[in-house]
Amino acid sequence: MTETPLLSVRDLKLVFDGRKGPLTALDGVSFDIRPGEILGVVGESGAGKSLTGTAVIGLVDPPGRIAGGSIHLAGQRIDNLPAEAMRALRGRRIGAIFQDPLTSLHPLLKVGDQIVETILTHLPVSRTEARARALDLLEQVGIPAASTRIDHYPHQFSGGMRQRVVIALALCAEPDLIIADEPTTALDVSIQAQITSLIKRLCREKGAATMLVTHDMGVIAETADRVAVMYAGRIAEIGPVAEVTRRPRHPYTAGLMASIPSVLRRNATLQQIDGAMPRLGAIPPGCSFNPRCARATELCRTLQPTLGLQAHEAACHHPLVEADHG
Amino acid sequence: MAEANPILIVENASCRFDVSGPWLQRIATGAPRRELKAVNQVSFSVPRGATFSIVGESGCGKTTLARMIVGLQPPTAGSVRFGEIRRADGTVGPPRVQMIFQDPYASLNPRWRVGDIVAEPIRELKLRATEAETAARVAELLVTVGLSAADADRYPHAFSGGQRQRISIARALATEADVLVCDEPTSALDVSVQAQILNLMVRLQKKLDLTYILISHNLSVVRHMSDQLAIMYLGRIVEIGDADTIFNGPLHPYTRLLLDTIPDVESPNRARAPLSGEVPSPINPPPGCAFHPRCPMAEAACSRTVPELMPRPRRSVACLVLENSEGAADAQISRSTPSA
Numbered sequence: 109m110t111e112t113p114l115l116s117v118r119d120l121k122l123v124f125d126g127r128k129g130p131l132t133a134l135d136g137v138s139f140d141i142r143p144g145e146i147l148g149v150v151g152e153s154g155a156g157k158s159l160t161g162t163a164v165i166g167l168v169d170p171p172g173r174i175a176g177g178s179i180h181l182a183g184q185r186i187d188n189l190p191a192e193a194m195r196a197l198r199g200r201r202i203g204a205i206f207q208d209p210l211t212s213l214h215p216l217l218k219v220g221d222q223i224v225e226t227i228l229t230h231l232p233v234s235r236t237e238a239r240a241r242a243l244d245l246l247e248q249v250g251i252p253a254a255s256t257r258i259d260h261y262p263h264q265f266s267g268g269m270r271q272r273v274v275i276a277l278a279l280c281a282e283p284d285l286i287i288a289d290e291p292t293t294a295l296d297v298s299i300q301a302q303i304t305s306l307i308k309r310l311c312r313e314k315g316a317a318t319m320l321v322t323h324d325m326g327v328i329a330e331t332a333d334r335v336a337v338m339y340a341g342r343i344a345e346i347g348p349v350a351e352v353t354r355r356p357r358h359p360y361t362a363g364l365m366a367s368i369p370s371v372l373r374r375n376a377t378l379q380q381i382d383g384a385m386p387r388l389g390a391i392p393p394g395c396s397f398n399p400r401c402a403r404a405t406e407l408c409r410t411l412q413p414t415l416g417l418q419a420h421e422a423a424c425h426h427p428l429v430e431a432d433h434g
Numbered sequence: 435m436a437e438a439n440p441i442l443i444v445e446n447a448s449c450r451f452d453v454s455g456p457w458l459q460r461i462a463t464g465a466p467r468r469e470l471k472a473v474n475q476v477s478f479s480v481p482r483g484a485t486f487s488i489v490g491e492s493g494c495g496k497t498t499l500a501r502m503i504v505g506l507q508p509p510t511a512g513s514v515r516f517g518e519i520r521r522a523d524g525t526v527g528p529p530r531v532q533m534i535f536q537d538p539y540a541s542l543n544p545r546w547r548v549g550d551i552v553a554e555p556i557r558e559l560k561l562r563a564t565e566a567e568t569a570a571r572v573a574e575l576l577v578t579v580g581l582s583a584a585d586a587d588r589y590p591h592a593f594s595g596g597q598r599q600r601i602s603i604a605r606a607l608a609t610e611a612d613v614l615v616c617d618e619p620t621s622a623l624d625v626s627v628q629a630q631i632l633n634l635m636v637r638l639q640k641k642l643d644l645t646y647i648l649i650s651h652n653l654s655v656v657r658h659m660s661d662q663l664a665i666m667y668l669g670r671i672v673e674i675g676d677a678d679t680i681f682n683g684p685l686h687p688y689t690r691l692l693l694d695t696i697p698d699v700e701s702p703n704r705a706r707a708p709l710s711g712e713v714p715s716p717i718n719p720p721p722g723c724a725f726h727p728r729c730p731m732a733e734a735a736c737s738r739t740v741p742e743l744m745p746r747p748r749r750s751v752a753c754l755v756l757e758n759s760e761g762a763a764d765a766q767i768s769r770s771t772p773s774a
């Protein structure tokens with residue numbers, strides 16, 4: 109554990125300046141990712157997963173702004189870099205796969221040309237080499253007939269193929285850090301396996317670190333080394349993937365695991381966590397999950413729980429223990 | 435599969451796209467015209483009140499088929515028809531059909547407030563008499579999908595991916611359609627919000643006799659929702675029928691491989707290998723059965739003859755090897771169902 113983390117995020121705070129004052133969207137988010145490691149990030153829709161990724165790659169747009177904390181890449185502080193320096197880091201050292209494939213693809217350019225231009229911007233290779241590399245990557249992400257497809261426009265691809273083009277684009281300059289936001293949501297299980305094994309290979313062989321945001325617990329269980337569970341702008345639980353998925357300590361994590369539909373049987377209704385996550389600006393005092401939590405006490409309504417320093421931690425006053433897992 | 439009183443009938447529907455280069459370049463280089471068969475002679479029918487799911491590899495033609503059903507993409511051959519239905523208010527007519535799009539980013543107008551996005555179909559179809567009633571309905575819909583009434587004043591960019599997906603669901607529900615074509619409706623949702631949305635869909639279906647056409651890569655969701663299931667491979671249906679029957683004993687070799695590659699939290703397989711063999715291209719599909727180059731059961735005939743869907747109890751399968759082998763039912767691999 110003494111190895112320097114490739115990515116280190118400390119006490120990250122992100123706010124949106126609104127008419128009624130700042131709304132806090134991320135509140136004290138801290139985590140590390142070591143070289144070669146994959147950190148999975150899961151959590152409620154709107155919890156701040158994408159914003160965390162956006163902050164790391166330095167693309168927070170107004171009215172949003174980083175209001176506190178720090179981000180280090182291989183020991184170098186990057187959250188206060190000038191825009192120009194950050195742009196150089198992005199693409200070369202940080203490869204980002206966005207949740208919205210359209211933000212990364214230009215609709216009027218052939219997909220091959222887009223990848224070739226990105227490679228030429230970041231790597232010292234010739235145009236011919238760049239094109240060969242682009243073709244190779246398209247094949248690696250499972251685009252059939254890649255040599256024909258390389259000259260097609262984005263609208264001629266299916267949803268899942270576009271997503272794979274974006275992945276190829278993010279990986280083409282062999283970045284040290286990969287921020288992958290829902291990279292496999294539009295993909296079938298077989299292509300999904302191909303993409304996750306590609307990312308795993310980059311981590312293992314090139315020592316890249318990956319932050320993998322996904323809703324698919326199956327993908328997390330098979331791909332990630334550790335997992336962070338987010339709720340209302342904070343990390344609710346973090347730890348080794350097998351620990352967190354099999355023996356969740358935070359009641360929110362436990363509820364999340366219980367909501368997964370099973371492929372083996374058909375139930376009348378799925379288990380759900382009743383209620384909705386609080387809106388920004390309406391986050392209750394104490395633990396933000398307390399209004400939906402069966403274990404909540406007066407303590408939970410007043411004092412905000414924090415994360416400790418162990419490998420597996422839950423920000424909860426009344427965590428589930430071994431006996432609760434039966 | 436003839437249904438007694440189908441609400442949707444798709445007959446031999448095909449869709450081809452011209453993917454040739456620009457004509458000038460074609461003339462200069464002498465390259466031939468290229469055609470991509472996205473959907474190839476697909477037939478099925480769906481009874482009212484049922485959930486019919488379509489699964490298959492990325493690029494196999496699911497979205498194209500969905501677009502043909504809602505009328506956004508005319509079939510290049512064959513037809514898509516609807517039966518007449520009698521609504522609760524006594525009127526008889528063709529069903530109202532609405533689609534929830536795969537990409538929640540592209541389908542929301544960024545310059546409109548969320549309230550107007552959801553209100554548009556209500557105003558357009560005159561589903562509420564006054565603006566006040568429309569606003570109340572919008573607020574109710576936003577709360578139903580787990581957002582809040584105050585969100586009506588914000589613009590789509592201020593929402594996360596899953597929140598935007600819920601806005602498109604709210605808009606689709608606003609149309610009060612009889613048939614909802616849902617293309618990956620919950621792909622951007624975490625499992626707890628997903629459970630809420632799926633439970634909501636099931637409740638509405640029972641109450642209003644809705645028909646769902648569901649497209650999803652998430653086979654657990656498909657298993658949970660479907661009455662009937664079609665498995666597509668490269669534009670064709672290879673297995674179709676009762677969903678439980680297929681999940682409990684997939685027959686087509688592709689269906690079996692598909693059901694075997696599902697990542698599972700309970701028993702993760704960290705060494706999962708993707709389906710081997712080259713993914714075929716719909717521009718240049720393999721001859722015979724399109725799956726034969728990747729099929730562990732393939733025989734010589736499979737590369738020559740295109741298999742037809744052959745009826746079996748509660749389903750149909752298009753596979754020459756199964757057709758030829760006697761007692762194919764014995765070859766069926768039962769998936770065990772552990773008791774809950």
Ligand SMILES: Nc1ncnc2c1ncn2[C@@H]1O[C@H](COP(=O)(O)OP(=O)(O)OP(=O)(O)O)[C@@H](O)[C@H]1O
Binds near residue numbers: 124153155207591
């Ligand atoms: N421009 C903005 N103005 C105001 N609030 C915003 C803005 N952008 C995002 N938010 C809010 O910030 C919160 C976190 O958003 P984020 O996109 O990080 O969620 P997420 O965890 O990625 O969710 P999902 O799983 O649905 O993608 C959401 O509640 C969202 O409404």
Ligand SMILES: Nc1ncnc2c1ncn2[C@@H]1O[C@H](COP(=O)(O)OP(=O)(O)OP(=O)(O)O)[C@@H](O)[C@H]1O
Binds near residue numbers: 267295470472495
């Ligand atoms: N407008 C178009 N022009 C040319 N080809 C197209 C067009 N739209 C779709 N295609 C092609 O048709 C095939 C089927 O696409 P479709 O979008 O139906 O796939 P899908 O099954 O929905 O895949 P996914 O799961 O990735 O969304 C793909 O090979 C795609 O490239």
Ligand SMILES: [Mg+2]
Binds near residue numbers: 157
């Ligand atoms: Mg997100």
Ligand SMILES: [Mg+2]
Binds near residue numbers: 267497498
């Ligand atoms: Mg699609």
